[in-house]
Amino acid sequence: MNISSAHQKIIDDLKQQYPDDILEVTENRGDVLVRVSVDAIHNICQRLYDEYRFIYLVDIFGTDRFTSEDRFEVIYNIVSLRDQLRLFIKVRCEEEDPHVQTVTDIWKAANWQERQTYDMFGVIFDGHPDLRRVFLPEDFEYYPLRKEFPLLGVPGSIELPSTTPDTED
Amino acid sequence: MGLESALGEGFLTTRVDSLVNWARSNAVWPMPMGLACCAIEMMAFAGPKYDVSRFGSEVFRFSPRQSDLMIVAGWCTYKMSHAIRRIWDQMPDPKWCVAMGACASTGGMHRCYGVVQGVDNFLPVDAYISGCPPRPDAVINALMKIQDKIKTEHSVLLDT
Numbered sequence: 562m563n564i565s566s567a568h569q570k571i572i573d574d575l576k577q578q579y580p581d582d583i584l585e586v587t588e589n590r591g592d593v594l595v596r597v598s599v600d601a602i603h604n605i606c607q608r609l610y611d612e613y614r615f616i617y618l619v620d621i622f623g624t625d626r627f628t629s630e631d632r633f634e635v636i637y638n639i640v641s642l643r644d645q646l647r648l649f650i651k652v653r654c655e656e657e658d659p660h661v662q663t664v665t666d667i668w669k670a671a672n673w674q675e676r677q678t679y680d681m682f683g684v685i686f687d688g689h690p691d692l693r694r695v696f697l698p699e700d701f702e703y704y705p706l707r708k709e710f711p712l713l714g715v716p717g718s719i720e721l722p723s724t725t726p727d728t729e730d
Numbered sequence: 731m732g733l734e735s736a737l738g739e740g741f742l743t744t745r746v747d748s749l750v751n752w753a754r755s756n757a758v759w760p761m762p763m764g765l766a767c768c769a770i771e772m773m774a775f776a777g778p779k780y781d782v783s784r785f786g787s788e789v790f791r792f793s794p795r796q797s798d799l800m801i802v803a804g805w806c807t808y809k810m811s812h813a814i815r816r817i818w819d820q821m822p823d824p825k826w827c828v829a830m831g832a833c834a835s836t837g838g839m840h841r842c843y844g845v846v847q848g849v850d851n852f853l854p855v856d857a858y859i860s861g862c863p864p865r866p867d868a869v870i871n872a873l874m875k876i877q878d879k880i881k882t883e884h885s886v887l888l889d890t
Contacts, residue, residue: 696844697844698809705843705844710843711843712843713841713842713843714844719808719843719844720808721808721846721851721852722811722812722815722852723815724815724852
């Protein structure tokens with residue numbers, strides 16, 4: 562692996578602070594990805610924010626790995642503007658009742674990102690102030706980016722407008 | 731012909747139907763429903779180079795109350811479909827609709843759960859334009875098709 566010394570220093574510190582929660586460290590074309598246990602995500606993010614000034618949350622997104630265990634993955638893309646570093650944090654959660662603790666109290670920008678991840682994958686962010694759908698209607702029953710969701714959607718699941726004009730006058 | 735000779739120079743006689751249809755067909759004011767890249771071609775259609783004012787349609791009306799022709803230009807999501815239908819319902823009769831481009835006609839390349847697969851699912855479309863996006867000439871062609879349709883409409887007397 563080709564991890565820069567600045568990244569290695571952060572990872573060593575995290576491993577020392579949370580020895581049981583750093584599950585996997587990988588590197589892909591200069592990007593460092595750290596998989597942490599789902600219970601420790603909030604504490605680790607808080608520490609990265611406080612100690613290493615990862616003040617810029619670029620993105621939060623989900624993936625559907627379509628595996629029987631730990632099916633959904635939530636990935637946090639964070640940047641330290643002071644040290645010019647980018648870090649990816651990953652957590653995995655179960656298919657049945659996926660729960661991840663929110664990071665909206667650390668980064669305000671996480672609000673809509675977590676809502677969108679909920680909208681598309683159904684991952685529930687505990688402690689989120691306003692966990693509603695972003696794009697799809699409130700009464701929509703499915704999560705469209707899950708692998709089992711059909712490409713063209715479920716017929717009739719989203720309402721089309723009535724083709725008879727409103728006649729109340 | 732007897733009446734015209736009695737009236738002399740400067741008069742002609744016709745039917746009210748023909749007159750009304752002629753007037754309507756040469757003043758089709760479009761309601762631009764620009765949703766995506768097709769809207770850029772729709773602007774070119776109204777601009778000086780393609781000059782749709784030759785056909786009396788240069789007045790883009792952004793109020794549905796003043797327009798006769800809705801040009802749905804671009805892909806339409808389920809969320810947007812309600813707004814489009816509402817604007818369509820606010821347009822006064824008689825009114826016509828053009829589905830411009832592959833997306834508005836069939837969903838086009840947006841073959842997914844969020845995009846309505848053709849605006850004819852909720853609008854009575856009179857003319858479809860192929861292309862992605864269509865050239866402004868094609869939009870003019872659709873407008874001329876609409877004009878032909880207006881000119882051959884049934885009697886206005888039957889409306890009452």
